[in-house]
Amino acid sequence: MLKFYAYKNCSTCRNARKFLESKGVEFEELAIRETPPSPSELATMLKAYDGKMTRLFNTSSQDYRDAGLKDKLSSLSEDEAFALLQENGNLVKRPFLLGDGVALVGFKEAEWDEKL
Numbered sequence: 001m002l003k004f005y006a007y008k009n010c011s012t013c014r015n016a017r018k019f020l021e022s023k024g025v026e027f028e029e030l031a032i033r034e035t036p037p038s039p040s041e042l043a044t045m046l047k048a049y050d051g052k053m054t055r056l057f058n059t060s061s062q063d064y065r066d067a068g069l070k071d072k073l074s075s076l077s078e079d080e081a082f083a084l085l086q087e088n089g090n091l092v093k094r095p096f097l098l099g100d101g102v103a104l105v106g107f108k109e110a111e112w113d114e115k116l
Helices: 011-022 039-048 062-066 069-075 078-087 109-115
Strands: 002-006 027-031 096-099 102-105
Touching: 002 011, 011 109, 039 078, 039 096, 039 102, 062 069, 102 109
Parallel strands: 002 027
Antiparallel strands: 002 096, 096 102
8 A cells, every 4th residue: 555645734735635536546644744754765765766865855844944954965874864854754845655666756746647
């Protein structure tokens, strides 16, 4: 079953949820702030996006800006970056959909439709 990490007040997450439901896709929804993806899930997503660490981060969040990650992210190790994402689920790009053969972050309907 797919894991769908989302934030309840995120309109993009709501749109993604509606999309999944309209397609009859079964998923388990997890609150991304309270239960961020595990390091192994983050590693799977990172691989799916060709190692582009910025794809895993919610670069528009205040937490991202407050931490100065725009300038720091490129100098962080994978373990350090994953630790930040684990400590603060608000830093994780959402929605975050992961399952057998599926790894999608951010909601772009055409991309999700193609992959699902």
